[in-house]
Structure formats: structure tokens, C-alpha cells
Amino acid sequence: MASLWEYANPVKFLRLSERVQPWLWWGAGICLIVGLIWGFFFTPDDFRQGSTVKIIYLHVPSALMAINAWFMMLVASLIWIVRRHHVSALAAKAAAPVGIVMTLIALFTGAIWGQPMWGTWWAWDPRLTSFLILFLFYLGYVALWEAIEDPDTAADLTSILCLVGTVFAVLSRYAVLFWNQGLHQGASLSLDKEENVADVFYFPLLVCIGGFVLLFLALVLYRTGTEIRVRRTRALMAREARLA
Amino acid sequence: MRALFFRDLALALRAGGGFGLGLAFFLIVVVLVPFSVGPQSALLTQIAPGVLWLGALLACLLSLDRLLAVDWEDGALDLLATSPLPLEGIVAVKAAAHWVTTGLPLVLAAPVLGVLLNLAPSGYGVLVLSLALGTPALSMIGAFGAALTVGIKRGGLLLSLLVLPLYVPTLIFGAEAARRAAQGLDSATPLLLLAGVTLAVLAAMPFAAGLVLRVNLR
Amino acid sequence: MPDLGKYADAVLSAYAVSILLLVAIVVLTLRRGRKVRAEMENVERRSARDG
Numbered sequence: 001m002a003s004l005w006e007y008a009n010p011v012k013f014l015r016l017s018e019r020v021q022p023w024l025w026w027g028a029g030i031c032l033i034v035g036l037i038w039g040f041f042f043t044p045d046d047f048r049q050g051s052t053v054k055i056i057y058l059h060v061p062s063a064l065m066a067i068n069a070w071f072m073m074l075v076a077s078l079i080w081i082v083r084r085h086h087v088s089a090l091a092a093k094a095a096a097p098v099g100i101v102m103t104l105i106a107l108f109t110g111a112i113w114g115q116p117m118w119g120t121w122w123a124w125d126p127r128l129t130s131f132l133i134l135f136l137f138y139l140g141y142v143a144l145w146e147a148i149e150d151p152d153t154a155a156d157l158t159s160i161l162c163l164v165g166t167v168f169a170v171l172s173r174y175a176v177l178f179w180n181q182g183l184h185q186g187a188s189l190s191l192d193k194e195e196n197v198a199d200v201f202y203f204p205l206l207v208c209i210g211g212f213v214l215l216f217l218a219l220v221l222y223r224t225g226t227e228i229r230v231r232r233t234r235a236l237m238a239r240e241a242r243l244a
Numbered sequence: 245m246r247a248l249f250f251r252d253l254a255l256a257l258r259a260g261g262g263f264g265l266g267l268a269f270f271l272i273v274v275v276l277v278p279f280s281v282g283p284q285s286a287l288l289t290q291i292a293p294g295v296l297w298l299g300a301l302l303a304c305l306l307s308l309d310r311l312l313a314v315d316w317e318d319g320a321l322d323l324l325a326t327s328p329l330p331l332e333g334i335v336a337v338k339a340a341a342h343w344v345t346t347g348l349p350l351v352l353a354a355p356v357l358g359v360l361l362n363l364a365p366s367g368y369g370v371l372v373l374s375l376a377l378g379t380p381a382l383s384m385i386g387a388f389g390a391a392l393t394v395g396i397k398r399g400g401l402l403l404s405l406l407v408l409p410l411y412v413p414t415l416i417f418g419a420e421a422a423r424r425a426a427q428g429l430d431s432a433t434p435l436l437l438l439a440g441v442t443l444a445v446l447a448a449m450p451f452a453a454g455l456v457l458r459v460n461l462r
Numbered sequence: 463m464p465d466l467g468k469y470a471d472a473v474l475s476a477y478a479v480s481i482l483l484l485v486a487i488v489v490l491t492l493r494r495g496r497k498v499r500a501e502m503e504n505v506e507r508r509s510a511r512d513g
Contacts, residue, residue: 051466175416
């Protein structure tokens with residue numbers, strides 16, 4: 001089988017992307033609809049949290065994707081730095097806005113989920129705070145891409161920012177845990193992956209997670225294709241200007 | 245490298261070099277806080293360590309774009325890049341000069357401003373210590389941010405957006421240390437964590453910043 | 463609609479916000495994609511013609 005690096009070639013990437021995308025889009029749609037309907041209509045309430053437990057079908061998958069999106073951007077940035085494949089740099093750029101949306105969903109659902117527990121619409125719970133910081137890192141990354149004109153320079157600088165940002169994001173996570181220990185707020189958001197989620201919640205949750213993953217992949221592949229086409233258009237227009 | 249350091253120092257201290265602006269900003273922010281939260285002494289005592297840390301942090305941020313932009317614009321940076329000095333060293337030296345002209349004055353001014361905010365007596369020592377340990381990290385992280393935005397017109401706001409999230413660990417540990425001391429508690433742990441972050445930043449960030457400058461000077 | 467009890471507002475608003483955001487990113491993505499594709503085909507046609 002040919003090496004994965006073949007798809008660093010934009011044309012090959014586009015061809016593969018076109019073939020794979022329908023599966024991803026349909027898969028995402030089906031999983032999301034099935035998973036959310038199952039979770040919303042056909043699962044019981046939680047003993048402690050009542051019907052708010054239904055929010056996990058949105059909160060957990062989006063939170064997972066918010067982190068995984070950044071991690072994917074990190075890997076793509078490293079590939080750009082080491083092997084200079086433009087597709088990789090563009091994939092990182094493409095993933096960022098999707099990561100932002102995932103982070104926003106995680107933040108909103110997390111805050112709303114906590115409201116019955118905390119009595120306020122927002123609390124500086126370690127998990128929510130860390131996601132808020134992650135949101136700021138995403139914003140900075142996207143802002144830097146937008147601010148730099150030369151695409152290769154932008155790719156270089158944003159990759160380095162992604163690397164440095166990752167280190168500080170991890171550092172911040174621990175700092176936030178340290179910062180929050182003084183507060184005895186009661187249960188932090190529970191029913192996360194580490195806890196023992198009852199089977200009846202577990203399977204619709206898995207389907208929803210699958211739906212979010214597939215949607216993320218579909219969006220990133222599509223958006224990377226768009227970025228590749230933007231690059232090609234600019235190259236063609238530059239050529240036109242030169243020949244004119 | 246020493247020559248570069250003293251040159252930057254002299255440039256900052258000269259008229260129009262921006263020295264004292266950071267200090268003035270620090271003062272103004274501290275003065276504005278009671279206007280925004282009310283003058284009750286008890287409340288001010290409670291928030292004093294955090295406000296002083298935040299004020300110092302924001303004042304550091306102010307002068308960051310001068311760190312590299314001036315030399316970038318008149319071509320001095322290109323010249324420096326061709327010298328035998330490594331870019332990492334150049335950035336480190338500039339960050340050091342920034343700290344001496346911005347961070348250090350803030351550290352020294354903090355106790356005086358602490359009086360304005362009714363800081364608890366037990367808090368003064370650790371406040372100064374935490375700022376002394378933390379502000380070098382702020383300068384170095386700021387230098388990295390300055391390198392990223394050096395070629396961008398009006399990059400100041402973007403610089404803040406990029407750098408402020410990076411300041412979070414230092415701010416958390418520094419302010420926590422100051423807060424604990426002000427409450428009469430032991431502040432060793434956050435101080436150690438703060439020192440750890442600063443050491444790691446001073447060791448690693450010059451390389452990241454050098455990498456970034458190399459890209460921008462291409 | 464299942465009986466959401468006293469948390470109905472919370473649960474429904476959580477779902478509403480999330481679905482809104484997801485729809486928004488998909489719609490914006492597809493719209494930009496179509497625009498870019500059309501522009502590219504335009505330029506390609508032009509340069510094939512003028513060569």
C-alpha cells in the first residue's frame with residue numbers, strides 16, 4: 001500500500017477527500033440524529049441531576065473534540081515544521097474554527113449543566129476554566145493566521161504558536177487545578193469519562209461521540225479542500241498578473 | 245551581548261523611550277480600582293494582592309511592542325541578525341533589558357501601591373518576592389509574543405491576545421503566593437511553582453522566540 | 463417530549479445552543495467552500511483561455 005505521505009500532494013489529497021467525505025457526512029448525520037434522539041427521549045433521568053444529565057450527550061463529545069482538535073492541529077503543525085507539506089499546514093488552519101465551535105459548545109453546555117448544581121450560570125470550576133483558557137488559545141491562533149499576509153510565514157508562525165500554546169495550555173490546566181483547590185464548591189461536573197457511567201447512558205453517549213468525531217473529520221477535510229483551492233486560486237491570479 | 249543590553253537600556257531610559265510609562269500605568273490602574281469596587285477597606289485588603297499582580301502584568305504588556313518593533317522598523321534587527329550573536333541570545337538580552345526597565349521598577353513600586361490598597365502587613369514581603377520571581381517570565385514570554393507580531397502593522401492588540409493566555413500560569417502562582425502571605429498562610433508552594441515556571445520559560449522561550457524571529461527576518 | 467421537570471429550560475437551551483452552533487459552522491463552511499470553488503473555476507477558465 002502506498003505511503004500515507006502521498007496524500008501530502010494536494011491533488012491526491014483532494015481526490016481522497018472527495019471519496020471519503022460522503023461517508024463522513026452521512027455517518028455524522030446518522031450518528032448525531034440517532035444518538036441525540038436516543039439520549040434525549042429514551043434514557044432515564046439521573047438520581048442526583050434529574051433531566052440535566054441529558055446534557056452529557058452534547059457536553060462530553062464536544063469537550064473531547066475541543067481537545068482533540070487542538071491535538072490534531074499540534075500534529076499537523078509539527079508535520080509542517082518538519083516536512084513542509086502545505087496540506088498539513090492548511091489542515092491545521094482548517095481545524096481551528098471547528099475546534100472553536102466545539103469549545104464553545106463545551107463551555108455553554110458545561111455552564112448550563114452546572115447551573116442547577118451551583119445556582120449560577122457560570123462558575124470557575126476547573127474544567128470550565130481550562131476550556132475557557134483553551135478558547136483563548138484558539139482565538140489567538142486564528143487571529144495570527146488572519147493577521148499575516150504571506151501564507152508560508154503565517155504557517156510557520158502559527159505552528160510555533162501552536163507548539164508553545166500546547167505547553168502553556170497543559171501548564172495552565174495544572175495551575176487552574178491548583179488555583180481552584182481553595183474552593184470547596186461541591187461536585188465538579190461529574191459523569192465524565194473517568195467516572196463509571198451507567199450502561200444506559202453509555203451507549204447513546206458513544207454514538208454521539210462517534211457523530212461528533214465524524215462531523216469533525218468531515219468539516220476538516222472539506223475546509224482543508226477549501227484552503228487548498230484558495231491557495232491555487234491565488235497562485236493562478238499571481239501568474240496572471242505576472243504575464244499581463 | 246553586553247553592549248546590546250546597555251544599548252537597549254539606554255534607549256529605553258532616554259526621553260521618548262517609554263521608561264516610566266509602565267510605572268505610571270501601574271499607578272493609574274491601582275488608583276482606579278477603588279473607584280470601581282468601592283472604597284471599603286476590608287474589600288480592598290482582600291483583593292489587593294491580586295489587583296497588584298494584575299496591574300503589574302498589564303503594565304508589562306504595555307511596553308512589549310517596543311521590544312522589537314523599533315529595531316525592526318529601522319532595519320537594526322536585520323543588522324543584528326547578521327552579527328555573530330545568535331538570535332536566541334539577542335531576544336534574551338532584549339527581554340532582560342525590558343525587565344530591568346519595566347519589570348524591576350514595578351516590583352519596587354508594588355509595596356508603595358500596596359499601601360493604597362490596604363494590603364495586609366504580612367503580605368508585603370511575598371508580594372515583592374513573587375513579583376521579582378514572576379516578572380522575568382512576563383518579559384520573556386512577552387518577547388516571544390513581540391517576535392510573533394513584529395511584522396504586523398498595529399500588532400499591539402494581537403500581541404496582547406497572544407501573550408495574555410501565556411501569562412496565566414505565572415499569574416495564578418504569583419497572585420496565589422501573594423494572597424496566601426497576605427492572609428498569614430504559608431506561601432512556599434506557589435512560590436516554588438512560580439519559580440519553576442519562570443526558570444522553564446527563561447530556559448526554553450529564547451529558542452522559540454529565536455525561531456520565530458528567523459522566520460520573520462526571512 | 464419527555465418530562466424534563468424543573469430543568470426543562472436548562473436542558474432545552476443547552477440543546478438549542480449546541481445545535482445552533484453546529485448548524486452555523488456547517489453552513490458557513492459549505493457556503494465559503496462553494497464560493498471559493500466557483501472563484502477557482504473562474505480563474506482556471508480564464509487562464510486556460512488566455513494561457
